Every structure is written in structure tokens, then in C-alpha cells.
Amino acid sequence: MEKKRKRFYITIIILLLLLLIGAIIYIFCNQQNGSPILPTDENAVTWEGEQKAPRLQNGQKGIAIPGFDTLVFTSNQTHQKVNFFNPVENDCLFRMTLYVNDEALWQSGYCAAGNGYYDIDISKPLIAGDYSAYLKVECFKADGTPLNGAKVELKLLVQEDNLK
Numbered sequence: 001m002e003k004k005r006k007r008f009y010i011t012i013i014i015l016l017l018l019l020l021i022g023a024i025i026y027i028f029c030n031q032q033n034g035s036p037i038l039p040t041d042e043n044a045v046t047w048e049g050e051q052k053a054p055r056l057q058n059g060q061k062g063i064a065i066p067g068f069d070t071l072v073f074t075s076n077q078t079h080q081k082v083n084f085f086n087p088v089e090n091d092c093l094f095r096m097t098l099y100v101n102d103e104a105l106w107q108s109g110y111c112a113a114g115n116g117y118y119d120i121d122i123s124k125p126l127i128a129g130d131y132s133a134y135l136k137v138e139c140f141k142a143d144g145t146p147l148n149g150a151k152v153e154l155k156l157l158v159q160e161d162n163l164k
């Protein structure tokens with residue numbers, strides 16, 4: 001009887017140790033670095049250089065990041081062509097917001113370095129004309145820590161379709 005009791009206790013101890021080891025392994029395998037990771041925007045595509053986009057009527061480029069003074073949109077539509085990107089040499093994420101007359105019309109997700117946007121959908125169509133606008137660029141470390149950002153003031157020209 002004594003041997004059975006001893007064997008029973010040893011079995012219980014072994015099972016408890018196995019459970020404890022399993023719990024420790026589970027905790028270490030599922031543990032993050034202690035800080036949340038920002039999700040990168042799945043709509044951003046690999047940046048391959050500037051695309052054909054609406055141009056000023058005199059042929060000048062309307063978009064250059066970082067820093068441009070004119071952006072050209074097509075009137076009466078929400079889908080627009082742009083060249084917004086996070087340069088590959090950056091080691092941070094960009095979140096870009098386009099403001100027209102101090103109203104946010106588009107915001108990206110967290111765009112990783114080397115990615116960008118050729119096509120965006122603004123929240124409402126604009127009629128032909130000149131608008132005051134700016135692109136707010138917020139920068140973040142992958143763990144969500146905010147870094148410096150920029151407010152790129154620009155002139156938005158909305159004109160009839162000239163992308164042909």
C-alpha cells in the first residue's frame with residue numbers, strides 16, 4: 001500500500017511539473033515585446049516610382065514627396081491619382097492625411113518605408129477650381145511611438161479630366 005501511495009504522489013508531481021513547463025513555454029512563445037505593433041496599411045503598394053498622374057497644364061509635375069507645392073485632381077470624382085509614398089530609406093511608418101480647406105478628405109493607414117499610394121479615394125468629389133490644401137505626414141516607430149511629422153502646404157488644382 002505504501003508503494004502505491006508513493007507512486008501516486010510521484011505521478012501527481014510529474015503531471016504538475018509537466019503542466020507548469022507547458023504553461024511557461026506557452027507564455028514565452030506568445031509574449032510580444034511589451035509594446036504594441038502598429039498594423040501596416042494593406043492598401044499601400046510597393047513604390048516603383050512616379051506614375052502618370054494629372055499634370056499642370058503647362059506640363060510641370062504636380063506632386064513630389066517630401067515637399068511639393070501643387071497637387072492636381074480630376075473634378076467631380078472621388079477616385080484620384082497621386083504619388084504619395086514613404087521613402088525606402090526611412091525607418092518609420094507614415095500616416096498621411098490630406099486636408100482641403102481644413103477638412104480631412106483622405107487618410108492613409110500606417111504606410112511602411114518603401115510603400116506608397118498611386119490611387120486614393122477622397123471622401124467627397126470636388127468641383128473644378130483652386131483649393132487651399134495640405135498633407136499632414138505623421139511619423140511613428142513600429143511600436144506606436146510618435147516621431148516628428150510635417151505639414152506640407154500646397155495648392156490643389158481640380159480640373160477636368162486631362163489624363164489621356
